[in-house]
Amino acid sequence: MIKDLQHGMTVTPSRDERSRQEFVGALRAHLLGPMANSMKARFETRVAPAFERQTGRAPATGEEVHDLMQADDYFRFYSSVRYNAQEMVFRSVIPAVERELEDLNQRGRALRQDEKSPVTVDEELQVPRNVANIDVHLSPGSYHMEYDDDDVAAGAIYDNSINVFAFNQMGRNVDDIGWTMANYVRLKFPDFRPERILDCGCTIGHNTVPWKLTFPDGQVHGIDVSAPVLRYAAARSRGFGADVNFTQMNATALDFPDESFDVVFSSMFLHELPLKDIRAYLAEAFRVLKPGGLLLNMELPPNGNLDAYDQFYLDWDSYYNNEPYYKTFRDQDNRELCQSAGFKPERFVDFVAPRYSYVGEEAFRQEVESDTGRFDDRTGTLNGDLRWYAFGSWK
Amino acid sequence: MSKIATQTRGKRPRFFAEAGSDETVSMLLELAAELWTVKERLYALERAAADAGVELTSRIETWQPSESEAQELDGARQQMIASILRSIEGRHVPGTHLRRSLDAEATANKDAALAAGNTASGRAA
Numbered sequence A: 001m002i003k004d005l006q007h008g009m010t011v012t013p014s015r016d017e018r019s020r021q022e023f024v025g026a027l028r029a030h031l032l033g034p035m036a037n038s039m040k041a042r043f044e045t046r047v048a049p050a051f052e053r054q055t056g057r058a059p060a061t062g063e064e065v066h067d068l069m070q071a072d073d074y075f076r077f078y079s080s081v082r083y084n085a086q087e088m089v090f091r092s093v094i095p096a097v098e099r100e101l102e103d104l105n106q107r108g109r110a111l112r113q114d115e116k117s118p119v120t121v122d123e124e125l126q127v128p129r130n131v132a133n134i135d136v137h138l139s140p141g142s143y144h145m146e147y148d149d150d151d152v153a154a155g156a157i158y159d160n161s162i163n164v165f166a167f168n169q170m171g172r173n174v175d176d177i178g179w180t181m182a183n184y185v186r187l188k189f190p191d192f193r194p195e196r197i198l199d200c201g202c203t204i205g206h207n208t209v210p211w212k213l214t215f216p217d218g219q220v221h222g223i224d225v226s227a228p229v230l231r232y233a234a235a236r237s238r239g240f241g242a243d244v245n246f247t248q249m250n251a252t253a254l255d256f257p258d259e260s261f262d263v264v265f266s267s268m269f270l271h272e273l274p275l276k277d278i279r280a281y282l283a284e285a286f287r288v289l290k291p292g293g294l295l296l297n298m299e300l301p302p303n304g305n306l307d308a309y310d311q312f313y314l315d316w317d318s319y320y321n322n323e324p325y326y327k328t329f330r331d332q333d334n335r336e337l338c339q340s341a342g343f344k345p346e347r348f349v350d351f352v353a354p355r356y357s358y359v360g361e362e363a364f365r366q367e368v369e370s371d372t373g374r375f376d377d378r379t380g381t382l383n384g385d386l387r388w389y390a391f392g393s394w395k
Numbered sequence B: 001m002s003k004i005a006t007q008t009r010g011k012r013p014r015f016f017a018e019a020g021s022d023e024t025v026s027m028l029l030e031l032a033a034e035l036w037t038v039k040e041r042l043y044a045l046e047r048a049a050a051d052a053g054v055e056l057t058s059r060i061e062t063w064q065p066s067e068s069e070a071q072e073l074d075g076a077r078q079q080m081i082a083s084i085l086r087s088i089e090g091r092h093v094p095g096t097h098l099r100r101s102l103d104a105e106a107t108a109n110k111d112a113a114l115a116a117g118n119t120a121s122g123r124a125a
Helices: A015-055 A062-069 A073-112 A153-165 A176-188 A209-214 A227-238 A275-288 A308-320 A326-330 A334-340 A356-370 B021-051 B056-062 B067-084 B097-120
Strands: A196-200 A219-224 A244-248 A261-267 A289-299 A348-354 A387-394
Touching: A015 A062, A015 A073, A015 A153, A015 A308, A015 B021, A062 A308, A073 A153, A073 A227, A073 A308, A073 B021, A153 A227, A176 A209, A176 A261, A176 A289, A176 A348, A176 A356, A176 A387, A196 A209, A196 A275, A209 A227, A219 A227, A227 A244, A261 A275, A275 A289, A275 A326, A275 A334, A308 A326, A334 A348, A334 A387, A348 A356, B021 B056
Parallel strands: A196 A219, A196 A261, A219 A244, A261 A289
Antiparallel strands: A289 A387, A348 A387
């Protein structure tokens, strides 16, 4: 069963809406588990051998696998069902948000009265085209649409839709990425005590709050281009007693002084950006990091680390899920990206880690210390024993 | 009218060459979602009745239809199966009166068109 979120900004779906959400979550679990496994088996036993008989070689790239699979009936059904399931995620959560919107906005205002998590909205900020002009991952209204004064609708839709989308695989409050990344830093680099932490493209702050709770003495900032998700983030963070500063700001032009942060973090952010914005963000991260500071980006694994089929499998979103920059990003060499932003290549960091809030402190510590993290088909896919990938660099 | 946007902007991809196949998958999944909500509601109904002291679950399990109820159920079940499978059955679908009358209408129209055509070409009579 999909678990209710635990903070002051939750909504109450009707009995039927809840059943619909359970259905959509279960449908996605079926798609990304058994159907994904069948599709891979179909590729290995039929599609790839047929290609090899014709050409005398195996499919070499994700694009080549995609070209072949487009003619395959199983792929068509998988894709069709998956596309519909994505639409149904939003259809299952929007009615409750719509019904409670006035109350949500009111609750948000009240929670933000507590000045411990201030939110600063920049009325002048131009929402970039990669957010404003497309409904990212098919979310109606994208991340930024506003319907009322002090509006939080986009935040509520985001939070509740990931909760359905993830069918309990991304943390109790869809926050496991934050827990995993903050705890990786704490356990892997015990002498590193970050005092100022910046989360770029933080949306509802679900992965920002764990940094504050892991490093309670640190000052944590979250920025995003969308105002409604930040209003929601500030109100949501009160439910966890986490003091975080949320500011509407573009990560490609940070309004922070040089050398002012110990950690610059992002999660599931870069794949939403055009390549030139990724480069601009990384250059800004380099500028605002103190010497000895750490850049850390949690992301989908790069295509260069995956075999042709797994490249194709993760690229599905780029072709069919309104994620136009996703593949371009995953085709990059992340070490080179960091290097061209000013980071030294020998200070590059990357790893694959199990989910902290699922495996627990001891198992996580053992994996972090033994450094066994490897890329495989569990990396970044919601299928079984999921693992998260991250890369970055010390400055 | 919903205030929050509910439609995704942009064109939906098509995965099947055959016209209507993509829409059919959408319809099936929406129906399945609706079916599940009904199943879950029935489950909730039984539990809620039990909380109120009415043991519906065991009564449902041991319930036996009367002769007339059984006939009613038999007819409805057959009708539902025929309706679900009607698209592959062609013209003669037992119990689907609507389809039969549509077929009859189509035949009548065809006859009328033929008759009109014949008159226009002067080959009638």
